[in-house]
Amino acid sequence: MYKCALILAAGKGKRMKSDLPKVLHKVCDKEMVNHVIDTMRKSEIENVNVIIGKGAELVKEATSNKNVSYSMQEEQLGTGHAVKCAKDFLEGKDGVVAIFTGDAPLITEATVKNLIDFHQKGDYKASIITAVIDNPEGYGRIIRNEDSSVKKIVEHKDCTVDELKVNEINSGMYCFDIKSLLKSLDKIDNNNAQGEYYLPDVIGIFKEEGLKIGAMAVPFDEILGVNSRVQLSAVSKVMQRRINEKHMENGTTLIDSDSTYIGADVVIESDTIIYPGNVLQGETVIKTGCILYPNSRIQDSVIGKNVTVQSSVILESTVGEDTTVGPFAYIRPESKIGNKARIGDFVEIKKSTIGDNTKVSHLTYIGDAEVGEGCNFGCGTVVVNYDGKAKHKTVIGNKSFIGCNTNLVSPVKVEDNTYIAAGSTITNTVPEGSLAIARAKQVVKEGWVDKKGLLK
Incomplete structure (x- = not known):
């Protein structure tokens, strides 16, 4: 069976009070719309179309590496109008289209697969994801017949008094037979309180035509959408809990899960221990046996086996096995630290290679450098890599x-097996096996303080 997906991502999200399109706000270090796209991919849906509108170029830029197509919704006139804007994407396709919203990132791979399986086995022309909650305020209601079949969906603002008492809500996520959906899109109107074209009205059209409709209930947290910063925080907490539980189930120890922040794409191997306050972002990989003591940030980096990191920042770099980093080290992008190395307190490494068994223990800056194996840097060393131009x-x-x-x-x-005397400023090659001393000769002027009258 052919499968494709539409992701509704055209709204600005006024309640977010942001210049950034709503779907680009991040949940656990990933844009909400990219969470949804990635879930589609994991659910074996390859053909994905994103419906864009407000901030279209920003959304395109953020999703440029996702191999998706786009449909433009110039005016935001409702979910039905959004799908109408994707008619060119749907035309000529025979199968099913899953429709999800770009501001609801908690939907899971299992639910998407179950929805399509439910839709196919039930021979439905439309399948709706629903949830049953205690307080359905603000949600469209699923109205069922006496035999529990779906009768219609009613938006909250259009509900009667009795319909407002219904606790089963519409998630805004569906699976449709493509051909049946295309036939019905032109039949929906905007005769409602908002003056918009609602996609749920297609369900009523299907019912009038005698088409079979299914509804599949899922846990409420999977359909949580984001319309405000408060809701963004709530969704982020659910996602954080899921991610952290997954890593713990896979063999990672989190000393305090509630204060450990791990991005959605981070990979952590077993027997790693992570203390509170760590922030792991991007495509970071933590190999087995590491210890991350409190308050480090690691982004888009690979940390080798049995590495210890203390209160440090590591960005877009690699750290070899059995190495220690920190406290208060700063490893900047494009750095490569070797095995059994030591990057100590208040050390900054920038776009440099540090060889195996090299120790840079404290108060040192190394930038744009290639450092060999088994070296030792004394306190206060500076690689002066910038001449002003x-x-x-x-x-x-x-x-x-x-x-x-x-x-x-x-x-x-500086060649192999060399020594540089403390306090030297090195401007020329130091040959192999040499001692370089580049400092002014010490001069002592006895009695100078007394002669100058500087004694207090």
């Missing part, structure tokens, strides 16, 4: 010892 590279060979308070003025090369 351009960045330059420093190369440091294996087993070099860089004394405290050294300046390495790029471009410069």
Whole structure:
């Protein structure tokens, strides 16, 4: 059976009070619309069309790597109008279309698959995802016949007194037979309190034509949508709980799950221990056996086996096995740290390679550099990589010892097995096996303080 999906993502979301389109607000480090697209992919729906309107170019940019097509809804005249705007996408297709909203990111892969299976096995022309809740205020109601079959969907503002008492609500998520949907779209009108074209009105048209309609109830948290920052927070908490529980079930220890923030695409292998206050983002991979002590941020990085990180920031970089980072280290993008290395407190690494077994223990900056294996950096070393106009590279060979308070003025090369005396400013190549001393000779002027009258 052919399957495709429409994602409604045209609204601005006035209640968000934001210049950013509503569907681009993030839940657990991923835009809401991208959560929905990824769920479609996991549900084996490859052909996805996103209906865009307000902030269309921003939505396109945020979804550019998702291999989706787009339909434009110039005016936001309701969900039925949105689907009408996607008629060109649907024309000529024979099968089913799943319709979801880009501001409801909690829908699961299992529910999407179950919906399509339910739709197919029941031989329905339309299937509705519903939920039963105690307080249905603001939601469209599912009105059933005495035999429990679906009679119609009524928007909250159009409900009668009796219909308002119904606790089964419409999620705004559906599965339709494509050909039947296309035939009915032109029949819906805007004769309602909002003056909009409602997609649920298609259900009434189907009923009049004697077409079979199904409704599948799911847990309420799966259909939670976002219309405000308060709702965004509520949805984020549900997503955070799901993500953290998944990692714990897969063998990760979270000391305090409620204060650990893990992005939707983060991969964590077993036997890693994560303390409170850690923020893991993007396509980060944490290998087995790591310990992340409190208050680190790691984004789009690969952390090797048995690494310890303390209160540090690691961005778009890789850290080798059995390495320690921090506390208060800053590893900036495009850095590669080797195995059994040490990146200590108040060390900043920028776009550099650090070899295996190299120790950069404290108060050091290394930028645009290639550092070999087995090196040792004394406190206060600075790679001076910027001349005011351009960045330059420093190369440091294996087993070099860089004394405290050294300046390495790029471009410069320090060869293997070299020593640099503390307080040196190195501007020329240091040959292999050499000791470099580049500082002014000490001069002592005895009695100078007394002569100047500086004694207090």
